[in-house]
Amino acid sequence: MNKNNILLEVKNLTASFEIPDKKTIIPVNNISFTISKNETVGFVGESGSGKSSLAYCITQLLAKNAKIIGGSIKFDNQELINLKLSELQKIRGAKIAIIPQNPMSSFDPIYTIEKQMNEMFMNHLKTKIDSKKSELFQKIKELEKTKEIKSLDEQKKISLEILALKKEAKNYTYNQSIQLLKLVGINDAEKRIKQYPSELSGGMLQRVMIAMNLICEPSLLIADEPTTALDVTVQMQIITLLKTLQSKMHMGIMIITHDLGIIANMCDTVHVMYAGSIVESGSTEDIFQNPKHEYTKKLMLSTPKFDTEKLESISGYPPALSQLNIGCAFAERCEKCMEICLKQTPFIFQIENNHYSTCFKYLYEKYKNNHDELKKILNLNGIK
Ligand code: SF4
Known part of the structure:
Protein backbone atom coordinates (compact mmCIF):
# COMPACT_ATOMS: atom_id res chain seq x y z
CA MET A 1 0.00 0.00 0.00
CA TYR A 111 -39.27 6.36 15.73
CA THR A 112 -39.53 5.82 12.00
CA ILE A 113 -36.43 5.30 9.87
CA GLU A 114 -36.99 8.78 8.43
CA LYS A 115 -36.88 10.44 11.84
CA GLN A 116 -33.74 8.54 12.84
CA MET A 117 -31.97 9.38 9.59
CA ASN A 118 -33.07 12.99 9.87
CA GLU A 119 -31.59 13.17 13.36
CA MET A 120 -28.30 11.77 12.07
CA PHE A 121 -28.24 14.46 9.38
CA MET A 122 -28.93 17.20 11.91
CA ASN A 123 -26.29 15.87 14.32
CA HIS A 124 -23.54 15.76 11.78
CA LEU A 125 -24.43 17.98 8.87
CA LYS A 126 -26.50 20.80 10.36
CA THR A 127 -24.20 23.52 9.01
CA LYS A 128 -24.15 21.99 5.53
CA ILE A 129 -27.94 21.57 5.53
CA ASP A 130 -28.50 25.13 6.79
CA SER A 131 -26.23 26.56 4.11
CA LYS A 132 -27.91 24.46 1.40
CA LYS A 133 -31.31 25.69 2.58
CA SER A 134 -30.21 29.33 2.71
CA GLU A 135 -28.81 28.92 -0.80
CA LEU A 136 -32.23 27.69 -1.95
CA PHE A 137 -34.06 30.52 -0.10
CA GLN A 138 -31.70 33.06 -1.68
CA LYS A 139 -32.64 31.70 -5.12
CA ILE A 140 -36.34 31.98 -4.20
CA LYS A 141 -35.86 35.63 -3.15
CA GLU A 142 -34.13 36.48 -6.41
CA LEU A 143 -36.86 34.78 -8.43
CA GLU A 144 -39.57 36.66 -6.51
CA LYS A 145 -37.86 39.95 -7.32
CA THR A 146 -37.62 39.21 -11.05
CA LYS A 147 -41.21 37.91 -11.11
CA GLU A 148 -42.64 41.43 -10.60
CA ILE A 149 -41.36 42.75 -13.91
CA LYS A 150 -42.24 39.75 -16.04
CA SER A 151 -45.21 38.96 -18.28
CA LEU A 152 -48.11 36.90 -16.92
CA ASP A 153 -46.94 33.70 -18.62
CA GLU A 154 -43.42 34.11 -17.32
CA GLN A 155 -44.76 34.88 -13.84
CA LYS A 156 -46.59 31.55 -13.86
CA LYS A 157 -43.38 29.74 -14.83
CA ILE A 158 -41.43 31.48 -12.07
CA SER A 159 -44.14 30.64 -9.50
CA LEU A 160 -43.78 26.96 -10.40
CA GLU A 161 -39.99 27.23 -10.07
CA ILE A 162 -40.37 28.90 -6.66
CA LEU A 163 -42.75 26.16 -5.55
CA ALA A 164 -40.26 23.45 -6.58
CA LEU A 165 -37.44 25.21 -4.71
CA LYS A 166 -39.58 25.56 -1.57
CA LYS A 167 -40.36 21.84 -1.77
CA GLU A 168 -36.68 21.03 -2.24
CA ALA A 169 -35.74 23.11 0.83
CA LYS A 170 -38.48 21.49 2.93
CA ASN A 171 -37.62 17.95 1.83
CA TYR A 172 -33.86 18.32 1.62
CA THR A 173 -32.91 15.74 4.28
CA TYR A 174 -35.75 13.43 3.19
CA ASN A 175 -34.44 13.41 -0.38
CA GLN A 176 -30.87 12.83 0.82
CA SER A 177 -32.07 9.92 2.97
CA ILE A 178 -33.96 8.38 0.04
CA GLN A 179 -30.84 8.65 -2.12
CA LEU A 180 -28.74 6.92 0.56
CA LEU A 181 -31.31 4.15 1.06
CA LYS A 182 -31.30 3.53 -2.67
CA LEU A 183 -27.49 3.53 -2.69
CA VAL A 184 -27.43 0.69 -0.14
CA GLY A 185 -29.93 -1.29 -2.18
CA ILE A 186 -33.18 -0.71 -0.26
CA ASN A 187 -36.02 -1.32 -2.69
CA ASP A 188 -39.12 0.76 -2.18
CA ALA A 189 -37.12 3.33 -0.20
CA GLU A 190 -40.07 5.79 -0.08
CA LYS A 191 -42.17 3.14 1.71
CA ARG A 192 -39.39 1.82 3.96
CA ILE A 193 -38.40 5.27 5.22
CA LYS A 194 -41.87 5.70 6.75
CA GLN A 195 -41.65 2.39 8.60
CA TYR A 196 -40.49 1.53 12.13
CA PRO A 197 -37.39 -0.66 12.74
CA SER A 198 -39.57 -3.60 13.83
CA GLU A 199 -41.18 -3.64 10.37
CA LEU A 200 -37.84 -4.23 8.60
CA SER A 201 -35.88 -7.50 8.29
CA GLY A 202 -32.42 -7.90 9.86
CA GLY A 203 -30.72 -7.55 6.47
CA MET A 204 -32.68 -4.40 5.66
CA LEU A 205 -31.89 -2.85 9.05
CA GLN A 206 -28.22 -3.57 8.49
CA ARG A 207 -28.44 -1.77 5.13
CA VAL A 208 -30.19 1.19 6.80
CA MET A 209 -27.45 1.26 9.46
CA ILE A 210 -24.81 1.35 6.73
CA ILE A 314 -9.61 -25.49 19.24
CA SER A 315 -9.52 -27.23 22.59
CA GLY A 316 -9.73 -25.17 25.76
CA TYR A 317 -10.67 -21.52 26.14
CA PRO A 318 -8.85 -18.24 25.66
CA PRO A 319 -7.18 -17.14 28.91
CA ALA A 320 -8.87 -14.61 31.17
CA LEU A 321 -7.17 -11.31 30.38
CA SER A 322 -6.74 -10.72 34.11
CA GLN A 323 -4.62 -13.85 34.35
CA LEU A 324 -2.08 -13.29 31.61
CA ASN A 325 1.40 -14.31 32.69
CA ILE A 326 4.79 -14.42 31.09
CA GLY A 327 4.93 -16.71 28.08
CA CYS A 328 2.72 -17.27 25.06
CA ALA A 329 -0.96 -16.70 25.91
CA PHE A 330 -1.90 -19.62 23.62
CA ALA A 331 0.55 -22.04 25.31
CA GLU A 332 -2.08 -23.92 27.32
CA ARG A 333 -4.01 -24.81 24.18
CA CYS A 334 -1.07 -25.33 21.86
CA GLU A 335 0.03 -28.83 20.88
CA LYS A 336 3.39 -27.48 19.66
CA CYS A 337 4.19 -25.63 22.87
CA MET A 338 7.94 -25.63 23.72
CA GLU A 339 9.77 -24.78 26.90
CA ILE A 340 10.55 -21.23 25.77
CA CYS A 341 6.84 -20.62 25.08
CA LEU A 342 6.14 -20.95 28.81
CA LYS A 343 9.06 -18.84 29.99
CA GLN A 344 9.28 -15.97 27.52
CA THR A 345 6.71 -13.63 26.05
CA PRO A 346 6.71 -13.89 22.24
CA PHE A 347 7.69 -10.89 20.13
CA ILE A 348 6.69 -9.97 16.62
CA PHE A 349 9.11 -10.79 13.81
CA TYR A 362 8.16 -21.05 13.42
CA LEU A 363 11.25 -19.11 14.51
CA TYR A 364 12.93 -22.25 15.84
CA GLU A 365 12.08 -24.19 12.69
CA LYS A 366 13.36 -21.46 10.42
CA TYR A 367 16.71 -21.24 12.19
CA LYS A 368 17.11 -24.89 13.14
CA ASN A 369 20.37 -25.00 11.15
CA ASN A 370 21.55 -21.55 12.17
CA HIS A 371 21.66 -21.39 15.95
CA ASP A 372 23.85 -18.28 15.97
CA GLU A 373 21.26 -16.29 14.00
CA LEU A 374 18.44 -17.61 16.23
CA LYS A 375 20.39 -16.57 19.33
CA LYS A 376 20.99 -13.14 17.83
CA ILE A 377 17.28 -12.60 17.12
CA LEU A 378 16.31 -13.79 20.62
CA ASN A 379 18.95 -11.54 22.20
CA LEU A 380 17.78 -8.56 20.18
CA ASN A 381 14.35 -9.12 21.72
CA GLY A 382 15.64 -9.32 25.25
CA ILE A 383 15.73 -13.13 25.53
CA LYS A 384 19.07 -14.52 26.80
S1 SF4 B 1 4.41 -22.86 19.57
FE1 SF4 B 1 4.74 -21.64 21.37
S2 SF4 B 1 4.68 -19.53 20.66
FE2 SF4 B 1 3.78 -20.78 19.06
S3 SF4 B 1 1.63 -20.72 19.54
FE3 SF4 B 1 2.42 -22.57 20.49
S4 SF4 B 1 2.86 -21.90 22.56
FE4 SF4 B 1 2.64 -20.06 21.36
Whole structure:
Protein backbone atom coordinates (compact mmCIF):
# COMPACT_ATOMS: atom_id res chain seq x y z
CA MET A 1 0.00 0.00 0.00
CA ASN A 2 1.14 3.51 -0.80
CA LYS A 3 2.41 5.28 2.34
CA ASN A 4 0.80 8.54 1.16
CA ASN A 5 -2.61 6.88 1.22
CA ILE A 6 -2.48 5.93 4.89
CA LEU A 7 -5.65 7.03 6.67
CA LEU A 8 -5.12 5.45 10.05
CA GLU A 9 -1.81 4.68 11.74
CA VAL A 10 -1.94 2.92 15.09
CA LYS A 11 1.34 2.42 16.96
CA ASN A 12 1.94 0.40 20.13
CA LEU A 13 -1.62 1.01 21.31
CA THR A 14 -2.36 -0.33 24.78
CA ALA A 15 -5.61 0.04 26.71
CA SER A 16 -6.61 -1.13 30.17
CA PHE A 17 -9.92 -1.89 31.89
CA GLU A 18 -10.45 -1.72 35.63
CA ILE A 19 -12.65 -4.60 36.76
CA PRO A 20 -14.09 -5.35 40.23
CA ASP A 21 -11.58 -6.28 42.97
CA LYS A 22 -9.26 -3.57 41.67
CA LYS A 23 -7.98 -5.86 38.95
CA THR A 24 -6.72 -4.48 35.67
CA ILE A 25 -7.02 -6.22 32.34
CA ILE A 26 -5.29 -5.31 29.10
CA PRO A 27 -7.70 -6.06 26.23
CA VAL A 28 -5.53 -4.15 23.73
CA ASN A 29 -1.84 -4.85 24.13
CA ASN A 30 0.84 -3.04 22.13
CA ILE A 31 -1.06 -3.07 18.84
CA SER A 32 0.33 -1.50 15.65
CA PHE A 33 -1.17 -1.42 12.15
CA THR A 34 -2.19 0.92 9.34
CA ILE A 35 -5.24 1.27 7.10
CA SER A 36 -4.99 3.01 3.73
CA LYS A 37 -7.63 4.47 1.43
CA ASN A 38 -9.43 1.70 -0.47
CA GLU A 39 -7.90 -0.94 1.79
CA THR A 40 -9.96 -3.44 3.78
CA VAL A 41 -8.23 -4.63 6.91
CA GLY A 42 -9.66 -7.49 8.93
CA PHE A 43 -9.20 -8.35 12.59
CA VAL A 44 -10.07 -11.92 13.37
CA GLY A 45 -10.03 -13.99 16.54
CA GLU A 46 -12.29 -15.68 19.05
CA SER A 47 -14.61 -13.73 21.36
CA GLY A 48 -12.64 -11.87 24.00
CA SER A 49 -9.53 -11.48 21.84
CA GLY A 50 -9.78 -7.67 22.08
CA LYS A 51 -11.00 -6.96 18.53
CA SER A 52 -14.01 -4.85 19.52
CA SER A 53 -12.09 -3.06 22.28
CA LEU A 54 -9.56 -2.07 19.64
CA ALA A 55 -12.32 -0.60 17.45
CA TYR A 56 -13.70 1.37 20.39
CA CYS A 57 -10.20 2.64 21.25
CA ILE A 58 -9.93 4.10 17.77
CA THR A 59 -13.24 5.92 18.06
CA GLN A 60 -12.49 6.59 21.74
CA LEU A 61 -15.90 5.32 22.72
CA LEU A 62 -14.53 3.35 25.62
CA ALA A 63 -16.48 2.43 28.73
CA LYS A 64 -15.91 4.53 31.87
CA ASN A 65 -13.68 1.87 33.42
CA ALA A 66 -11.40 1.78 30.36
CA LYS A 67 -8.53 3.99 29.28
CA ILE A 68 -5.77 4.15 26.73
CA ILE A 69 -2.48 3.84 28.59
CA GLY A 70 0.02 4.00 25.76
CA GLY A 71 0.71 4.37 22.08
CA SER A 72 -0.63 6.54 19.32
CA ILE A 73 -3.66 6.67 16.99
CA LYS A 74 -3.16 8.97 14.02
CA PHE A 75 -6.04 9.61 11.66
CA ASP A 76 -5.21 11.70 8.58
CA ASN A 77 -1.94 12.56 10.36
CA GLN A 78 -3.80 13.94 13.39
CA GLU A 79 -3.22 12.36 16.79
CA LEU A 80 -6.56 11.29 18.29
CA ILE A 81 -5.36 10.37 21.78
CA ASN A 82 -6.01 13.23 24.21
CA LEU A 83 -7.78 15.23 21.49
CA LYS A 84 -10.39 17.67 22.86
CA LEU A 85 -13.88 16.16 22.86
CA SER A 86 -15.18 18.90 20.55
CA GLU A 87 -12.43 18.08 18.02
CA LEU A 88 -13.01 14.36 18.41
CA GLN A 89 -16.72 14.80 17.74
CA LYS A 90 -15.92 16.45 14.41
CA ILE A 91 -14.09 13.28 13.37
CA ARG A 92 -16.22 10.60 14.99
CA GLY A 93 -19.32 9.75 12.97
CA ALA A 94 -18.22 12.18 10.28
CA LYS A 95 -14.81 11.02 9.05
CA ILE A 96 -14.72 7.75 10.98
CA ALA A 97 -18.01 5.87 11.11
CA ILE A 98 -18.67 2.72 13.08
CA ILE A 99 -21.30 0.09 12.38
CA PRO A 100 -21.88 -1.42 15.81
CA GLN A 101 -21.87 -5.12 16.66
CA ASN A 102 -25.62 -5.33 16.95
CA PRO A 103 -27.10 -2.64 14.69
CA MET A 104 -30.60 -4.00 15.28
CA SER A 105 -30.47 -2.76 18.86
CA SER A 106 -29.02 0.61 17.81
CA PHE A 107 -32.34 1.78 16.38
CA ASP A 108 -34.95 3.46 18.53
CA PRO A 109 -38.09 1.31 18.15
CA ILE A 110 -40.47 4.22 18.64
CA TYR A 111 -39.27 6.36 15.73
CA THR A 112 -39.53 5.82 12.00
CA ILE A 113 -36.43 5.30 9.87
CA GLU A 114 -36.99 8.78 8.43
CA LYS A 115 -36.88 10.44 11.84
CA GLN A 116 -33.74 8.54 12.84
CA MET A 117 -31.97 9.38 9.59
CA ASN A 118 -33.07 12.99 9.87
CA GLU A 119 -31.59 13.17 13.36
CA MET A 120 -28.30 11.77 12.07
CA PHE A 121 -28.24 14.46 9.38
CA MET A 122 -28.93 17.20 11.91
CA ASN A 123 -26.29 15.87 14.32
CA HIS A 124 -23.54 15.76 11.78
CA LEU A 125 -24.43 17.98 8.87
CA LYS A 126 -26.50 20.80 10.36
CA THR A 127 -24.20 23.52 9.01
CA LYS A 128 -24.15 21.99 5.53
CA ILE A 129 -27.94 21.57 5.53
CA ASP A 130 -28.50 25.13 6.79
CA SER A 131 -26.23 26.56 4.11
CA LYS A 132 -27.91 24.46 1.40
CA LYS A 133 -31.31 25.69 2.58
CA SER A 134 -30.21 29.33 2.71
CA GLU A 135 -28.81 28.92 -0.80
CA LEU A 136 -32.23 27.69 -1.95
CA PHE A 137 -34.06 30.52 -0.10
CA GLN A 138 -31.70 33.06 -1.68
CA LYS A 139 -32.64 31.70 -5.12
CA ILE A 140 -36.34 31.98 -4.20
CA LYS A 141 -35.86 35.63 -3.15
CA GLU A 142 -34.13 36.48 -6.41
CA LEU A 143 -36.86 34.78 -8.43
CA GLU A 144 -39.57 36.66 -6.51
CA LYS A 145 -37.86 39.95 -7.32
CA THR A 146 -37.62 39.21 -11.05
CA LYS A 147 -41.21 37.91 -11.11
CA GLU A 148 -42.64 41.43 -10.60
CA ILE A 149 -41.36 42.75 -13.91
CA LYS A 150 -42.24 39.75 -16.04
CA SER A 151 -45.21 38.96 -18.28
CA LEU A 152 -48.11 36.90 -16.92
CA ASP A 153 -46.94 33.70 -18.62
CA GLU A 154 -43.42 34.11 -17.32
CA GLN A 155 -44.76 34.88 -13.84
CA LYS A 156 -46.59 31.55 -13.86
CA LYS A 157 -43.38 29.74 -14.83
CA ILE A 158 -41.43 31.48 -12.07
CA SER A 159 -44.14 30.64 -9.50
CA LEU A 160 -43.78 26.96 -10.40
CA GLU A 161 -39.99 27.23 -10.07
CA ILE A 162 -40.37 28.90 -6.66
CA LEU A 163 -42.75 26.16 -5.55
CA ALA A 164 -40.26 23.45 -6.58
CA LEU A 165 -37.44 25.21 -4.71
CA LYS A 166 -39.58 25.56 -1.57
CA LYS A 167 -40.36 21.84 -1.77
CA GLU A 168 -36.68 21.03 -2.24
CA ALA A 169 -35.74 23.11 0.83
CA LYS A 170 -38.48 21.49 2.93
CA ASN A 171 -37.62 17.95 1.83
CA TYR A 172 -33.86 18.32 1.62
CA THR A 173 -32.91 15.74 4.28
CA TYR A 174 -35.75 13.43 3.19
CA ASN A 175 -34.44 13.41 -0.38
CA GLN A 176 -30.87 12.83 0.82
CA SER A 177 -32.07 9.92 2.97
CA ILE A 178 -33.96 8.38 0.04
CA GLN A 179 -30.84 8.65 -2.12
CA LEU A 180 -28.74 6.92 0.56
CA LEU A 181 -31.31 4.15 1.06
CA LYS A 182 -31.30 3.53 -2.67
CA LEU A 183 -27.49 3.53 -2.69
CA VAL A 184 -27.43 0.69 -0.14
CA GLY A 185 -29.93 -1.29 -2.18
CA ILE A 186 -33.18 -0.71 -0.26
CA ASN A 187 -36.02 -1.32 -2.69
CA ASP A 188 -39.12 0.76 -2.18
CA ALA A 189 -37.12 3.33 -0.20
CA GLU A 190 -40.07 5.79 -0.08
CA LYS A 191 -42.17 3.14 1.71
CA ARG A 192 -39.39 1.82 3.96
CA ILE A 193 -38.40 5.27 5.22
CA LYS A 194 -41.87 5.70 6.75
CA GLN A 195 -41.65 2.39 8.60
CA TYR A 196 -40.49 1.53 12.13
CA PRO A 197 -37.39 -0.66 12.74
CA SER A 198 -39.57 -3.60 13.83
CA GLU A 199 -41.18 -3.64 10.37
CA LEU A 200 -37.84 -4.23 8.60
CA SER A 201 -35.88 -7.50 8.29
CA GLY A 202 -32.42 -7.90 9.86
CA GLY A 203 -30.72 -7.55 6.47
CA MET A 204 -32.68 -4.40 5.66
CA LEU A 205 -31.89 -2.85 9.05
CA GLN A 206 -28.22 -3.57 8.49
CA ARG A 207 -28.44 -1.77 5.13
CA VAL A 208 -30.19 1.19 6.80
CA MET A 209 -27.45 1.26 9.46
CA ILE A 210 -24.81 1.35 6.73
CA ALA A 211 -26.73 4.14 4.95
CA MET A 212 -26.87 6.17 8.19
CA ASN A 213 -23.14 5.76 8.59
CA LEU A 214 -22.55 7.03 5.06
CA ILE A 215 -24.38 10.31 5.70
CA CYS A 216 -21.12 12.18 6.24
CA GLU A 217 -19.20 10.27 3.56
CA PRO A 218 -16.63 8.92 6.04
CA SER A 219 -13.15 8.08 4.85
CA LEU A 220 -12.86 5.20 7.36
CA LEU A 221 -15.67 2.76 8.08
CA ILE A 222 -15.32 0.41 11.04
CA ALA A 223 -17.64 -2.58 10.88
CA ASP A 224 -17.84 -4.62 14.08
CA GLU A 225 -19.15 -8.11 13.19
CA PRO A 226 -21.16 -6.59 10.30
CA THR A 227 -23.02 -9.75 9.35
CA THR A 228 -23.61 -11.50 12.68
CA ALA A 229 -27.26 -12.53 13.07
CA LEU A 230 -27.86 -12.44 9.32
CA ASP A 231 -28.45 -15.53 7.23
CA VAL A 232 -25.76 -16.61 4.77
CA THR A 233 -27.38 -15.13 1.64
CA VAL A 234 -27.89 -11.76 3.30
CA GLN A 235 -24.33 -11.89 4.69
CA MET A 236 -23.01 -12.17 1.15
CA GLN A 237 -25.21 -9.27 0.01
CA ILE A 238 -23.89 -7.04 2.81
CA ILE A 239 -20.29 -7.95 1.99
CA THR A 240 -20.87 -7.17 -1.70
CA LEU A 241 -22.55 -3.92 -0.72
CA LEU A 242 -19.61 -2.82 1.45
CA LYS A 243 -17.16 -3.62 -1.35
CA THR A 244 -19.27 -1.72 -3.91
CA LEU A 245 -19.54 1.30 -1.63
CA GLN A 246 -15.79 1.18 -1.03
CA SER A 247 -15.02 1.28 -4.74
CA LYS A 248 -17.40 4.24 -5.16
CA MET A 249 -16.28 6.20 -2.09
CA HIS A 250 -12.65 5.02 -1.70
CA MET A 251 -13.08 4.40 2.03
CA GLY A 252 -10.69 2.44 4.18
CA ILE A 253 -12.63 -0.36 5.91
CA MET A 254 -11.76 -2.03 9.21
CA ILE A 255 -13.65 -5.29 9.69
CA ILE A 256 -13.88 -6.93 13.08
CA THR A 257 -15.04 -10.52 12.85
CA HIS A 258 -14.67 -14.06 14.11
CA ASP A 259 -15.66 -15.33 10.67
CA LEU A 260 -12.79 -16.29 8.38
CA GLY A 261 -15.22 -16.50 5.46
CA ILE A 262 -15.82 -12.75 5.71
CA ILE A 263 -12.08 -12.14 5.93
CA ALA A 264 -11.47 -14.26 2.81
CA ASN A 265 -14.19 -12.46 0.87
CA MET A 266 -13.44 -8.92 1.90
CA CYS A 267 -9.99 -8.21 3.24
CA ASP A 268 -6.69 -7.20 1.69
CA THR A 269 -4.81 -7.46 4.98
CA VAL A 270 -5.52 -9.60 8.05
CA HIS A 271 -4.46 -9.31 11.69
CA VAL A 272 -5.09 -12.37 13.82
CA MET A 273 -5.75 -11.42 17.46
CA TYR A 274 -5.42 -13.52 20.58
CA ALA A 275 -5.69 -12.38 24.20
CA GLY A 276 -5.44 -8.69 23.31
CA SER A 277 -2.44 -8.95 20.99
CA ILE A 278 -1.86 -9.35 17.28
CA VAL A 279 -0.20 -12.75 16.89
CA GLU A 280 0.02 -12.86 13.09
CA SER A 281 -0.42 -10.31 10.29
CA GLY A 282 -0.21 -10.52 6.54
CA SER A 283 -2.04 -10.31 3.27
CA THR A 284 -5.19 -12.44 3.13
CA GLU A 285 -3.27 -14.80 0.85
CA ASP A 286 -0.37 -15.11 3.37
CA ILE A 287 -2.71 -15.89 6.23
CA PHE A 288 -4.85 -18.41 4.35
CA GLN A 289 -2.15 -20.09 2.25
CA ASN A 290 0.80 -19.91 4.58
CA PRO A 291 -0.17 -19.40 8.25
CA LYS A 292 2.82 -19.39 10.56
CA HIS A 293 1.31 -19.05 14.02
CA GLU A 294 -0.08 -22.17 15.67
CA TYR A 295 -3.24 -20.30 16.68
CA THR A 296 -3.86 -19.12 13.09
CA LYS A 297 -3.37 -22.69 11.87
CA LYS A 298 -5.95 -23.93 14.37
CA LEU A 299 -8.40 -21.17 13.37
CA MET A 300 -8.05 -22.25 9.73
CA LEU A 301 -8.74 -25.88 10.62
CA SER A 302 -11.85 -24.90 12.56
CA THR A 303 -13.37 -23.11 9.54
CA PRO A 304 -15.69 -25.04 7.19
CA LYS A 305 -14.46 -25.52 3.61
CA PHE A 306 -16.01 -27.42 0.69
CA ASP A 307 -13.41 -30.18 0.83
CA THR A 308 -13.23 -30.44 4.64
CA GLU A 309 -14.27 -33.85 5.88
CA LYS A 310 -13.95 -33.13 9.56
CA LEU A 311 -13.79 -29.80 11.32
CA GLU A 312 -11.32 -29.39 14.16
CA SER A 313 -12.21 -27.32 17.17
CA ILE A 314 -9.61 -25.49 19.24
CA SER A 315 -9.52 -27.23 22.59
CA GLY A 316 -9.73 -25.17 25.76
CA TYR A 317 -10.67 -21.52 26.14
CA PRO A 318 -8.85 -18.24 25.66
CA PRO A 319 -7.18 -17.14 28.91
CA ALA A 320 -8.87 -14.61 31.17
CA LEU A 321 -7.17 -11.31 30.38
CA SER A 322 -6.74 -10.72 34.11
CA GLN A 323 -4.62 -13.85 34.35
CA LEU A 324 -2.08 -13.29 31.61
CA ASN A 325 1.40 -14.31 32.69
CA ILE A 326 4.79 -14.42 31.09
CA GLY A 327 4.93 -16.71 28.08
CA CYS A 328 2.72 -17.27 25.06
CA ALA A 329 -0.96 -16.70 25.91
CA PHE A 330 -1.90 -19.62 23.62
CA ALA A 331 0.55 -22.04 25.31
CA GLU A 332 -2.08 -23.92 27.32
CA ARG A 333 -4.01 -24.81 24.18
CA CYS A 334 -1.07 -25.33 21.86
CA GLU A 335 0.03 -28.83 20.88
CA LYS A 336 3.39 -27.48 19.66
CA CYS A 337 4.19 -25.63 22.87
CA MET A 338 7.94 -25.63 23.72
CA GLU A 339 9.77 -24.78 26.90
CA ILE A 340 10.55 -21.23 25.77
CA CYS A 341 6.84 -20.62 25.08
CA LEU A 342 6.14 -20.95 28.81
CA LYS A 343 9.06 -18.84 29.99
CA GLN A 344 9.28 -15.97 27.52
CA THR A 345 6.71 -13.63 26.05
CA PRO A 346 6.71 -13.89 22.24
CA PHE A 347 7.69 -10.89 20.13
CA ILE A 348 6.69 -9.97 16.62
CA PHE A 349 9.11 -10.79 13.81
CA GLN A 350 9.00 -10.59 10.04
CA ILE A 351 8.51 -13.71 7.94
CA GLU A 352 8.60 -11.97 4.57
CA ASN A 353 7.31 -8.71 3.08
CA ASN A 354 4.23 -7.76 5.16
CA HIS A 355 3.86 -11.16 6.79
CA TYR A 356 4.61 -11.11 10.56
CA SER A 357 4.16 -13.65 13.35
CA THR A 358 4.92 -14.08 17.04
CA CYS A 359 5.20 -17.88 17.17
CA PHE A 360 8.42 -19.32 18.64
CA LYS A 361 7.79 -22.61 16.86
CA TYR A 362 8.16 -21.05 13.42
CA LEU A 363 11.25 -19.11 14.51
CA TYR A 364 12.93 -22.25 15.84
CA GLU A 365 12.08 -24.19 12.69
CA LYS A 366 13.36 -21.46 10.42
CA TYR A 367 16.71 -21.24 12.19
CA LYS A 368 17.11 -24.89 13.14
CA ASN A 369 20.37 -25.00 11.15
CA ASN A 370 21.55 -21.55 12.17
CA HIS A 371 21.66 -21.39 15.95
CA ASP A 372 23.85 -18.28 15.97
CA GLU A 373 21.26 -16.29 14.00
CA LEU A 374 18.44 -17.61 16.23
CA LYS A 375 20.39 -16.57 19.33
CA LYS A 376 20.99 -13.14 17.83
CA ILE A 377 17.28 -12.60 17.12
CA LEU A 378 16.31 -13.79 20.62
CA ASN A 379 18.95 -11.54 22.20
CA LEU A 380 17.78 -8.56 20.18
CA ASN A 381 14.35 -9.12 21.72
CA GLY A 382 15.64 -9.32 25.25
CA ILE A 383 15.73 -13.13 25.53
CA LYS A 384 19.07 -14.52 26.80
S1 SF4 B 1 4.68 -19.53 20.66
FE1 SF4 B 1 4.74 -21.64 21.37
S2 SF4 B 1 2.86 -21.90 22.56
FE2 SF4 B 1 2.64 -20.06 21.36
S3 SF4 B 1 1.63 -20.72 19.54
FE3 SF4 B 1 3.78 -20.78 19.06
S4 SF4 B 1 4.41 -22.86 19.57
FE4 SF4 B 1 2.42 -22.57 20.49
